[in-house]
Amino acid sequence: MEKHSGKKVNNGIAIGKILFYSKSKDKIETKKVENPEQELARYEVAKEKAIMQLGALYEKACKEVGQENAQIFDVHSMLLEDEDYNDSIHQMIMEEKFNAEYAVAQTGENFSRIFSEMEDDYFNARSADIKDVSQRIITVLKGYEDEEIIGKEAVIVVADDLAPSETVQMDKSKLLAFVTKYGSTNSHTAILARTMGIPALVSTPINEDCNGLMGIVDGYEGIFIINPDQETLEAYKEKQEQDSQEKELLEGLKGKEDITLSGQKINLYANIGNVDDLKSVLENDAKGIGLFRSEFLYLEKDTFPTEEEQFNIYKQVAEKMKDKKVIIRTLDIGADKQVDYLNLGHEDNPAMGYRAIRICLTQTDIFKTQLRAIFRASIYGNLSIMYPMITSVSEVRKIKEIVEEIKEELTAEQLPFVDVEQGIMIETPAAVMISDLLAQEVDFFSVGTNDLTQYTLAIDRQNAKLDCFYDAHHEAILRMLKLIVDNAHKAGIWAGICGELGADTSLTRTFLEMGFDELSVSPAKILPIRKIIRETK
Amino acid sequence: MKTFTYKITDEQGIHARPAGMLIKEAKKYQSKIIVSADEKEAEATKLIGIMSMGIKCGTEITVTIEGEDEELAVTNMQSFFKQYL
Known part of the structure; x- marks a missing residue:
């Protein structure tokens, strides 16, 4: 033991x-395949995908560092199309019947050795380019297989x-x-x-x-x-x-109202990451969805989700929740949530970098696709939209302009939609300080306490060493929360909390006292919090 | 068949970027274009082949072109080398 x-x-x-669970790139399986033609086709598809990724990287690099420096990505995609390189992979798959991953890894190894054995530093370094592009194909190949990480048996995943x-x-x-x-x-x-x-x-x-x-x-x-x-x-x-047994006790709270002994009501909603989570939302009797993290639509895929794909997901959630409120947060990618195909690149300080609404307001086509999908799904239930990482009034106004454009488009295309509530996440100290002004522009506030705490306390969420300095109950945060809810109510709009702090049962009474109108927590926390609310005077 | 020689003047030799450009240029022609130097040779349409020759500044290369459009190719390839390498 x-x-x-x-x-x-x-x-x-x-x-x-x-x-x-070890990272897929660490191990490359060697096996013989029964159907080499099929294996070769897998390789060709993966190669095309890798070339597309490199194309996107090239475009991005052109804008940022100029065409001359971007050309290395062009060279990388040419390496992938090199005849000798491809001949070697074809031969290994078709004649030796190796799997594509092994054929690519071995070919990459052989060709990179040609360069590493040359008597010139510059050309030596090119062996890394070959390894890099080979790895890119292997990664695509692995992603393509979509192999189940977990088998039939339920397990404790260690990594x-x-x-x-x-x-x-x-x-x-x-x-x-x-x-x-x-x-x-x-x-x-x-x-x-x-x-x-x-x-x-x-x-x-x-x-x-x-x-x-x-x-x-x-x-x-x-x-x-x-x-x-x-x-x-x-x-x-x-x-x-x-x-x-304790959980069973909480079962008895299902179907009960979220109301204190003195009659103060609060909306207890759930945070979800994808459609599968709906099951636990309904099981735990959440009265709505206060945060639908739409980025999982983007993280689960190798390319941008299309308008149709998004529309179908939003429609499904709206229909399942019926008249209960569903607040969809628009794309919140960046920082610790990365997607390869977006090619966001390396940032020294990603938490303060190109993320969330900043991507949406820069690459408006991505944003518009999502907004169109949400508005089109709006007729199937009770949807609201929430925008993350807001720091200024002008951002909100720009969003509203884009939303108006979308509505005009949809009207022109005769696609039905209804007007939805639009709110913002309050997760930057800037947004807190101008929450009185922001409240004039939107229908609701939802406080993202995780980012707000990280920005306010200047503590990196990803750095485990700082966990001892991270005080989620810091007086600064509690004062901010009070300021936010007061400014919301002055303008006649509602305010909620969808960050992790919202589920902190030791603060539930404090939030009620502050006057919050909504708490959105993970589905498993709904009943324990309901218990506290119902016991509060 | 057409042949010309050229002495590389680019300080880094035929490194990745110009090699990439060379491949793109060579692919425009139907003719087979061979680059040879120091007893090594490679087809100008093959990036790894060209780069693995490790051609440095000052090396004299021979370019051999054979095919239907060799007239056009030889003129354009000559000016390509002068401009970029």
Whole structure:
């Protein structure tokens, strides 16, 4: 039996087999394929995709560093089209019947060796270019396979670190818990674990030797046990049982109103990341969706989701929720949420970088596609839109201009829509300070406490070393919350909280006292918070 | 068949960027275009082949062109080398 301590991200007890997940690029499988023609076709598709990615990188680099410096991406795509390179891959697949990943990796290796053996530093360095483009195809190939990370059996997923795009791929019904070696308590993996209501630990000293062994994750104490002895296992099984009994108690709160003993009502909504989460929203009896994180539509794919694809998703959510409010947050990519095809590039300070509404107001075509999809879906339910990362009144006015354009387009195309409530996230100190002005422009405020705290306290959410300085209950944040809700009410609009702090049960009473009209929390937190609200005087 | 020689003047030799441009230029013609230097040779349409020759500044290369449009190709390839390499 081995015991490791980690930082707890979400409570609960999980008992099950451990699956150690290592990044796909670390291992390249060698296998013989039965159908080489099909394998070759896979390669060709992946190559085209890689060339498209490089094309997008080239365009972006042209704008930023000039055509001359951008040409390296052009050279990269030419490398992928090189006859000798392709001949070698064709031969390995067609004649030796190797899988495409291996053929590309081996060919990349062979050709890069030609350069690394040359007696010239410049040409030596070109071996990296060949490896780089080969890796790009392999990555596309791996993505293409869409291999299930988790098999048939439910498992505790253990990894060095997990990117949001990796966690979204996992089959959630087979996921018992997360344990990661790196990552902070505020990472997106952590948020996902809370949304799913499964135990999770980060900063846990683990290695891959635990793969396949039995494990226990104690999300209450922050302990990860590998290969537990019988006694420990029994004790935890009992604890798990108690846990589910408590959950049963909360079941009794379903269908009840979110109202205090003195009659103060508050809207208790849920935060969701994709359509699958709807199930737990309804199960936990949330009265609406206060934050639909639309970026998962973008993270799950290799290319931009089309208007039709988005429309179908929004329509589905609107219909399922019927007359209950669904607040869709527009694209909030950037910072720790990255998508390859957007080619956002490296930023020294991504949290303060090109993200969220800044992308939408720069690349308006992306924004317009999303807005059109939302407006078209508006006739199927009770939709609202919320814009992230606002810092100024002029941004809001620009958004409204774009929305007007969209509406005119839709009217001209005779596509039906209804007017929806439009609100903004208050997640920058700037937005807090001018919340009186912003309140004149919009229908509601929703406070994004995670970013607001990070910007106010100057603490990087991704840096685990700073967790000890990160005080979610900092007086500065509490004062800001009060200011926001007061300014909202003065202008006659409503204010809510959709950040992690909204689910902090030790603050529920404080939020009620401040006068917040809405709290949007992960579905698993709905009933515990309802319990507190109903016990408040 | 047409042949010409050219001495590389670009300080870095035929490095990635101009090699890429060379390949694009060579692909415009139906003729087969071979670049040779120091007992090595490669088709001008093959990027890795050309780059792996490691042609440096001062190297004298021979370009051999054979095919239907060799007249046009030889003129244009000569001016390409003068302009970029």
